[in-house]
Amino acid sequence: MTQVSMTVNGKAASGDVEGRTLxxxxxxxxxxxxxxHVGCDTSQCGACVVHVDGQAVKSCTxxxxxxxxxxxxxxxxxxxxxxxxNVIQQAFQDHHGxxxxxxxxxxxxxAAALLKENPKPSEAEVxxxxxxxICRCTGYHNIVKAIMAASGQDVGAMAAE
Amino acid sequence: xxxxxxxxxxxxxxxxxxxxxxxxSQPLGGGQTLIPTLKQRLASPDKLxxxxxxxxxxxxxxxxxxxxxIGGATTHATVAxxxxxxxxxxxxxAHIGDxxxxxxxxxxxxxxxxDPSACYPAAALASGATIVTNAREIAADDYxxxxxxxxxxxxxxxxxxxxxxxxxANYQKFVQPASRFALxxxxxxxxxxxxxxxxxxxxxxxxxxxxxxxAALSANFSADxxxxxxxxxxxxxxxxxxxxxxxxxLCAVMTKRAVAAAA
Ligand SMILES: Cc1cc2nc3c(=O)[nH]c(=O)nc-3n(C[C@H](O)[C@H](O)[C@H](O)COP(=O)(O)OP(=O)(O)OC[C@H]3O[C@@H](n4cnc5c(N)ncnc54)[C@H](O)[C@@H]3O)c2cc1C
Ligand code: FES
Ligand code: FES
Numbered sequence: 001m002t003q004v005s006m007t008v009n010g011k012a013a014s015g016d017v018e019g020r021t022l023x024x025x026x027x028x029x030x031x032x033x034x035x036x037h038v039g040c041d042t043s044q045c046g047a048c049v050v051h052v053d054g055q056a057v058k059s060c061t062x063x064x065x066x067x068x069x070x071x072x073x074x075x076x077x078x079x080x081x082x083x084x085x086n087v088i089q090q091a092f093q094d095h096h097g098x099x100x101x102x103x104x105x106x107x108x109x110x111a112a113a114l115l116k117e118n119p120k121p122s123e124a125e126v127x128x129x130x131x132x133x134i135c136r137c138t139g140y141h142n143i144v145k146a147i148m149a150a151s152g153q154d155v156g157a158m159a160a161e
Numbered sequence: 162x163x164x165x166x167x168x169x170x171x172x173x174x175x176x177x178x179x180x181x182x183x184x185x186s187q188p189l190g191g192g193q194t195l196i197p198t199l200k201q202r203l204a205s206p207d208k209l210x211x212x213x214x215x216x217x218x219x220x221x222x223x224x225x226x227x228x229x230x231i232g233g234a235t236t237h238a239t240v241a242x243x244x245x246x247x248x249x250x251x252x253x254x255a256h257i258g259d260x261x262x263x264x265x266x267x268x269x270x271x272x273x274x275x276d277p278s279a280c281y282p283a284a285a286l287a288s289g290a291t292i293v294t295n296a297r298e299i300a301a302d303d304y305x306x307x308x309x310x311x312x313x314x315x316x317x318x319x320x321x322x323x324x325x326x327x328x329x330a331n332y333q334k335f336v337q338p339a340s341r342f343a344l345x346x347x348x349x350x351x352x353x354x355x356x357x358x359x360x361x362x363x364x365x366x367x368x369x370x371x372x373x374x375x376a377a378l379s380a381n382f383s384a385d386x387x388x389x390x391x392x393x394x395x396x397x398x399x400x401x402x403x404x405x406x407x408x409x410x411l412c413a414v415m416t417k418r419a420v421a422a423a424a
Contacts, residue, residue, distance in 0.1 A: 002167075019164055019165045019166050019167040019209065020162040020163070020164045020165060020199070028351075029264060041200065042197055042200070043193060043196070043197050043262070044256050046259070049261055050417060055238070055264040056260055056261045056264060057261050057264050057265055058261045058262070058265075060338075060420075061192055061193055061196045061197065061265065062192060062196070062265060063167060063189075063196070063211075065167045065169070065191065065211075066169075066189075066192070066211060066213060067169075068169075110260065110261070113260065129260055131258075131259040131260075131341065131342075132258065132260060132261050133257025133259075
């Protein structure tokens with residue numbers, strides 16, 4: 001076992017891990033931050049996306065030891081301290097961007113990474129950015145619409161909910 | 162996954178030493194191929210030597226001879242953002258997998274793995290790149306030796322890849338939508354001394370150069386120059402995504418598109 005330390009959602013976190021411990025396992029099983037979902041565990045679905053040093057990564061495909069010393073953000077860090085949703089989360093609610101909600105943590109974290117890089121993306125850019133995030137429920141339209149709305153763009157003319 | 166130790170050296174020399182200490186050790190690049198492989202227990206190293214903390218293996222810079230040099234542990238996202246001196250290469254990196262894969266996956270990992278459907282092998286072969294390791298320099302023409310097979314020795318690390326910058330180049334990828342790899346990808350690069358065409362995703366022998374197309378394009382760099390040229394599908398990959406004949410057809414179509422986009 002080796003000790004790893006990182007900052008998770010602004011707070012110091014540490015724990016003993018094996019070489020093979022995935023970042024997703026460390027977050028979920030040791031820090032009990034179960035908002036990060038594991039859908040496929042094969043690097044395909046994006047349910048496990050978190051940010052490591054500001055970059056979106058699939059936490060099921062990164063070793064916890066590789067995140068040692070990093071700043072990690074997860075879905076739990078997105079809402080305000082009083083529980084108020086951030087602008088992306090609120091837009092998902094307003095535009096019905098989720099149904100079962102399983103993919104949502106990864107979708108929100110990917111959307112946050114996109115809007116940081118590209119604050120006013122086109123619809124095509126949003127769709128391309130979400131290539132690694134799979135949703136089995138919504139058909140994507142409302143997810144795309146929510147992200148467009150969160151970027152402050154008019155979504156009145158986009159496909160109906 | 163079976164368990165293993167992880168070490169994170171900060172210098173190439175230390176990584177080489179860690180790899181030579183045990184025959185069951187393996188380099189870890191971005192882990193985007195290796196971690197899924199370990200989960201399937203297709204490999205069982207006792208030690209992974211992470212290359213992620215070695216500054217001398219990261220980044221994009223300009224070589225003395227006008228080439229673009231990319232550190233072996235440079236992520237696809239960094240190449241997409243920083244290889245502006247070679248736009249076709251930056252565009253190729255920008256379309257590998259998805260954003261999260263590009264934030265971790267590295268050029269060294271991709272070239273070491275030599276997946277028959279990967280993008281960078283086509284870019285490196287078409288550009289006549291030089292694969293620089295801790296021990297030697299290997300020309301791309303000698304480096305790729307069949308699917309998942311390269312000239313690398315055990316414990317040898319790709320530290321840098323040098324790309325001569327072509328006059329014109331383009332990569333056309335016909336995406337296999339489930340994996341996001343190339344069903345067929347064609348990279349065309351025009352240099353002063355001739356045109357090189359490298360094809361990924363198609364052959365059972367991995368990435369290869371299409372000599373007839375190169376000759377035709379070296380004489381006349383236009384899509385029309387390819388009229389009538391075709392490849393045989395007999396030795397091409399046949400799977401549920403497409404037959405060998407379908408892939409052979411795509412090779413010709415994607416080569417034309419690459420030339421049209423580059424010209
Ligand atoms: C969902 C998904 C989609 C993808 N889509 C594409 C795609 O469209 N096109 C494409 O080309 N690839 C694609 N990939 C693969 C991706 O590009 C990988 O990043 C790449 O193939 C491996 O790079 P890595 O740095 O992650 O290497 P790792 O997974 O860490 O390592 C792969 C192999 O290379 C060895 N290795 C790693 N670095 C070095 C080095 N510097 N020197 C010597 N050996 C080394 C390792 O020991 C291992 O054997 C995709 C992957 C995923 C998960
Ligand atoms: S759980 Fe990580 S990509 Fe699906
Ligand atoms: S809302 Fe159910 S998977 Fe996306």
